[in-house]
Amino acid sequence: MNWLEMTLCFPLLGAILNGLILRSESKTLAQIVSVTACFLAFFSALFLSYDVLTHHEGLKVYHLASWIEAGSLSVPFSFLIDPLSSLMLLIITGIGSLIHIYAGGYMSHEKTTYRFFAYLNLFVFMMLLLVTGENFLIMFIGWEGVGLCSYLLISYWFEEDKNAKAGMKAFLVNRIGDIGFLFAVFLTFKQFGTLSFLDLKNILLNSHTLTQEMQNSIALICLLMLVAACGKSAQLPLYVWLPDAMAGPTPVSALIHAATMVTAGVYMMTRLSFFYFLAPQIMTVVAVLGCLTAFFAATIALVQNDIKKVLAYSTVSQLGYMVMGCGVGGFGAGVFHLLTHACFKALLFLGAGSVIFAMHHKQDMMEMGGLKKYLPKTHAVFLLGVLAIIGVPGFSGFFSKDEILWKAFNYPVIGPYLWAFGTLTAGCTAFYMLRLYTLTFCGENRSDHHTKKHIEETPVIMWGPLAVLAFLSVFIGFVGVPAVIGDLVGIPNFFEHYLEPVIKMPHAAEENWHFLRDHHSHALEWTLMGTSTSFVLLGALLGFNFYKRGPKGISLILKKKFSRTHKFLTNKYYVDEFYENIFVTPLQEMSQFLWKIFDLIFINGFINGVGRGLMISSALSSWKNSGGLQTYAVFFVLGCLVFLGFFLK
Amino acid sequence: MFQLIHQYILSLLIFSPLVFCGLSLALKDLKAIRVLAVLGSFVTFLFSCHLWYYFDESLTGIQFVQHYQWISSFGISYFVGVDGINLLLVMLTTFLTPLVLISLFEKKEESTKNLIRLLLSLECGMLGALLALDLVFFYVFWEAMLIPMYFMIGLWGGKNRIYATTKFIIYTVFGSLFMLVAALLLYLQHYEQFGVYSSSLLDLYRVNFQNINTELLLFSAFALAFAIKVPIWPFHTWLPHAHTEAPTVGSVILAGVLLKMGTYGFVRFAIPLFPNAVELAAPFILGLGVFGIIYGALVAWVQPDAKKMIAYSSVSHLGYVVIGCLSFQNSSLNEEALLGAQYLMINHGISTGALFFLIGVIYERRHTRLFSEFGGLAKNMPWFAVMLIVATLGSVGLPGTGGFVGEFLVLLGSFQAKPIIAIVAALGVLLGALYMLTFCKSILFGPITKEENRSLKDLSFVEFLYITPLSLLVVFMGVCPEFFLKKMRTSVHHLSKTYHHYELLVPDQPFVSAVNKIEKRG
Known part of the structure; x- marks a missing residue:
């Protein structure tokens, strides 16, 4: 058994043990099984990545068995390990393990946790399939598989009709995207006769000119895959399922609906970057769509009162950044933001989970406030998460967001507009995150007497993983310090170099993307960075000052003054x-x-x-x-x- | 002994259920009959396993042939054989029948005895129709299948059983009679061309029609019979009634095997017998198939009754099979689509069989199938929930279940042949998830609204016994499709490329190759 088989096998084994064989009422047993499975997968993934990156020149294909063979179609169970998939493997199993531990504490009052942990392990397995698959169809198993697990976990508390409905909605909206995926597969097969990523990459990288028909097909394939990405990564117009998905237990929101599954679209576009480079017109669509989503979701997040809903819209918005990053040709920047976002958003969700746990499953921020003194540890790590997401210089979010904005600015014609909207979004992000933070942790506690009496700091099983995530949220950004800063302090941009072998430009596409290689003055970059940072600080200041006295004062006046806009926003533009x-x-x-x-x-x-x-x-x-x-x-x-x-x- | 079994395996397969049915007449005790019947159907299953094991997948021709003159002056013979196209359907039949019989283990009524006997004779009829290679012989079994089903619905059915069963029988016989007339004309055409009477399919495949209109007319008659059986929209209205009124076992067999007789008929008879006519009519039938996919799915979505919902979902699913069977491309059939359609037939039998069993489980407990009477069952019936979700996923076509492999291949193939068909059909993928998840939700999830549902018991041992194999198979078919596909591939390839002058070869010494194989292995 090789490392890859072990990585894949452990979570599946954990799921089967918990879900079909043990079905134990004991919470500890269920948790031990699933945490062990996830940790073993993490260590196997570590060894696997180390092995592949050092001994096989960063690329290895594993053929395990044949799957479907019909006519001229041949799809094997084959897996690809390269820098991109090893990065994803480590994010999924690493952050996954932390969340598995946390979940033990969060779900301690539940009856049938074996079901929960079985789904969670199954999810990890499916996600691993998604990121390691070497052809479209293996990726598609994972793609729909994570959708299934997401469905099962959102409707985990199925006794409530609302949760069951939310799960269904998630699955169905994702299916719309999946149909896009399927047709991209059909078209690829028709045009190229193969579904293997490496074969396709070889064909396209080595062809210097492409026929018009071929170009049209590629553009269509990219567009169809974008539909798929819109479903899974919650972009306009298919984002509607993600906020409802918050009906699931909070660890699920952290793992699936923030750190891993929803980033699958970004991963997939990066995996297919050689396709996307050949379809510049579709790339523009991608960039604009990402930018709009980022801004649109951020505006909704400004006025939500449910702590998880704010984070959900924030996730949609951050995913918009990543998609925009891909769209402007900065796949590396998109994946970098994926990495930092996985850390700080998992932290924020788990932190919110701790708050909800302490508040006896109340999620309305209007009933919180002043939790700083009740939950000092949670407060400390949460604050770090907030600083990371809004992009305070030095924190991880700063580096990745800035990278995307800089890449966006350099995009021809619409670049400056993308940048402007991105910067505005960054300001909004700072505002709503500070609003969330202030309403939750500062000021006076507004909950009823009974709840107030029972607020306690969470056990170590819950804040322990948070501390690890906080550490990552603060420092992970240093793996990708942009050159303009890195040159000053002497840190190379490690991350960009790491992903280089994955993101290759086909010869035929080069003339469209020459601006990626253009050199720009450092002064310009510093100016842009300064502008966006000041927007962030402004947003943060406003957010803090408006809400430091709770939902009274300035915020109330503003709410009255702009009541129509406010209503429009609270109702999420009436999209649903x-x-x-x-x-x-x-x-x-x-x-x-x-x-x-x-x-x-x-x-x-x-x-x-x-x-x-x-x-x-x-x-x-x-x-x-x-x-x-x-x-x-x-x-x-x-x-x-x-x-x-x-x-x- | 082994040699003997090997030589007569197909006859053994067809008639052993009938023999056991006869034996059961001698027994009085219900328990003894049950055990005997399960044993009998299991023996039949073992025979089919023998078939599976010794079937040589590298040959395009038919294997295990038995050919005896029946009415020699008319060229009618007892002629049976197996190739990659009917092998899996035979397996499906012999696999489902024991499960169906096991499901009757908890029935206490005296009348169950006759139900068991009917099921055994039905199995004989289905196997005969599947294995027949003589048109007359096929027709006899095709009609014979109807009789047990008629009584099953008419005697063990629900409130409207007489209406349902009469409709079922008249509808199907109506189509079959056209087929009978067309078969006679075809038979005479063969006589005209070759000067001998023969109703052997292998001979009839050689008939060339001078006049395309004659061919179209004969094809239409065959197609009508098969279309009613499938059922292709708009010939489907007998199905919801038949399903709702039929007892659980009847529904399982009806959806599992009988419906496939229609699509099997297309592949075995209509396409190779009338290749030019099929090509002409294909766009029309494809249109009906695609329309049926969408229509069936939408109507299934708003059904208040679980069985009716599954019935309409069958209309939708079999639409995929129809478009898979008829994806013509550059004067050949698209191979991926055809293979996918064959696979989908098997998968539909398994997952829909499981769904009907599961609905039967809750019907036994509550004597209703209305969605409004259920909700929240997952709480007290966790294993039931697991099985229902697995069957649902199989039906939805989630990757990793058999449904995906079939649907994917059909859509992939028809996209190569006629993109527009695939594009419309793919809407069914979304709608399929819509109605199946609604179904799952309204039974399993949500609050428990009815007091009676609070005390429902989870699956019993017997229920486990007949549902688990199906659930496992749903997953197995998705993960290891190669296990099944390899048996069909050669025959499907042969048909898809040469249906214009289709020939099924009978090896000169039919047993030599098989016997050699035994020696090699042994």
């Missing part, structure tokens, strides 16, 4: 209602019509009518064969009369 009225309800009505009118009355009625018609006609004709002698006699006489009449005329 729009979809409901435009798609869901008409579809339902049409289905009812098809069934009750078309099927039952029209088709069935016609067929029964034919039957009835036959019965009536046979009843009519059987009347003459009744078998009654009198009738026959009457007919006989009548016949004779007619006969006679005929002859006697």
Whole structure:
């Protein structure tokens, strides 16, 4: 058994043990099994990455078995380990392990935790398939598999109708994206006759000119994959499932809906960067879509009162940044933000989880406040997370966000606009994060007397993982310090170099992307950095000052003054209602019509009518064969009369 | 002994259920009949395993042939054989029947005895129809299948059973009669061309039609019979009634095997017998198939009754099979699509079988199938929930279940042949998830609204016994499709490339190759 098989095997084994074999009521047993599985996977992934990166020149393909073979299609179970997939492996299993530990504390009041931990392990397994798959279809197993686990975990507390509905919504919206994925696969197969990433990469990297037909197909494939990414990574217009997904337990939100699954779209685009480079027009769409999503979601986050909803919209917004990064050709920057975001957003969600746990499952920030003194440890790590996400210089979020904004600025024509919106979004982010922080931790506690009495700091099993994540959130950014700063302090940009072998530019695309290699003055970069940082500080200051006295004071005045805008934002631009009225309800009505009118009355009625018609006609004709002698006699006489009449005329 | 079994394996397979059915007449005790029947169907299953094991997947022709003159002056014979196209359907039949019989183990009613006997004779009918290579012989079994099913719905069914079963029988016989007339005309056509009477399929495949209109007419008659059986929209309205009224075992067999007779008919008879006509009519049938996918899915979504929902979902799923079977491309059939369609037939049998069993489980407990009566069952019936979710996922076509492999291949293939068909059909992937998850949610999730549901018991041992194999198979078919695909590949390839002048070869010494194989292995 090699390291790869072990990495994949442990989480699956954990899921099967917990979910199908042990099904133990004991919480400790369930947790030990799943945490062990995840940790073993983490260590195997470490060894695997080390092995591949040092001994195999950073690239190794594992063929495990054949899967589907039909006609000219051949899809094996094959896996690719390269810098990108090892990075993802480590994020998933590493942060996954921390969240598994935390979950033990968070779920300690639940009855059937074996189910929870089984799903969690299954999720890790599916996610690993997604990031290690060497062809489209293995990736697709993971792609739909994580969707399944997400569905199961969102509706984990299935007794509540709302949760079951949220799970369904997530699955269905993701399925829309998955159809895009499927058609990209069909088109790839039609055009190239293979589904293997490495084969495709070889074909495209080595071709100098592409026919028009080929270019069109590539553009279409990229567009279809973008639809898939919109579903999974919650971009406009398919982001609607993610905020509802907060119905799941908080560790799930941290692992699936912040750190790993939702970043799958960014991973996938990076994996297919050689395709995307060849479709510059689609890349513009990607960049604009990411930028709009980032801004749009940030504005909604400004006014939400549910602590998890704020973080959810924040996630959508941050994913928008990553997608924008990919769209402007900075795949490395996108993945870098993926990495830092995985750390600080997991921290923030888990921190929010601790708050919710301490507040006895209350999520409304209006009922919180002043938790600084009740939860000092949680407060400390949470604050670090806030500083990281808003991008205070030196913290991890600063480096990755700045990298994306800088790349965006250099994009031709629309670049400065992308940058401007990105910077505005950064300001909004600082505002709503500080609002969240202030409403939760500062000022006076606003909860009812009963709750207030029972607020306690969380156990070590919960704040321990938080401390580790806080450490990462602060320092992980130093692996990718941009050159303009790095040159000053003497730290090389380690990260960009690391991903270089994965993100290759096809020859045929080079002329469209020459600006990526252009040199710009450091002064410009410093200016932009300074501007965005001042926006962040401004946002943070406003956010803090508006809410430091709780939901009173300036914030109340503003709310009254802009009540219409406020209402529009709190109702999330009425997007959900729009979809409901435009798609869901008409579809339902049409289905009812098809069934009750078309099927039952029209088709069935016609067929029964034919039957009835036959019965009536046979009843009519059987009347003459009744078998009654009198009738026959009457007919006989009548016949004779007619006969006679005929002859006697 | 072994040699003997090997030589007569197909006859043994077809008639052993009938023999056991006859034996059961001698027994009085319900328990003894049950054990005998399960044993009998299991023996049949073992025979089919023998078939599976010694089937040589590298040959394009038919294997294990048995060919005896029946009415020699008319060229009618008892002619059976196996190739990659019917092998898996035979396996499906012999696999489902024991499970269906086991599911009757908890029934106490005296009338169950006859139900068991009917099931055994039905198995004989299905196997005969699947293995027949003589048109007349096929027709006899095709009609014979209807009789047990007619009584099953009519005697063990629900409130409207008489209406449902009459509709079922009249509808199917109506189609079959057209087929009978067309078969006779085909038979005469063969006589005209070759000067001998023969109803052997292998001979009839050689018939060339001078006049395309004749061919179209004959094809339409065959197609109507098969389309009603599948059922292709708009010939589907008998199915929801039949399913709702049928007892659980009837539904399982009906959805699991009988519906596939229609699509099997297309592949075995309609396409190779009338290649030119099929090509002409294909766009029309494809249109109906695609429309059926969407229509079935939408109507399934708003059903208040679980069985009706599954019935409409079958209309939707079999639409995929239809488009997979008829994806013509550059005067050949698209191989991926055809293989996918064959695979989907098997998978639909397994996952829909499981779904009907599971609905049967809650019907036994609550005597209703209305969604509004359920909700929140996952709390008290965790294993039931696991099984239902697995079956649902199989039906939705999640990667890692058999449904995915089939649907993927069908869509991939039809996208190569006719993109527009695949694009519309793919909407069914979304709608499929929509109605299946709604189904799952309204039974398993949400608060418990009815008091009666609080005390429901989880799956019993017997229920485990017949549901678990299906659930495992749903996953196995998704992870190791190669295990099944390899048996079908050669035959499907052969059909897809040469359906214009289709020939099924019978090896001169049918047993030599197989016997050699035994010696090699042994």
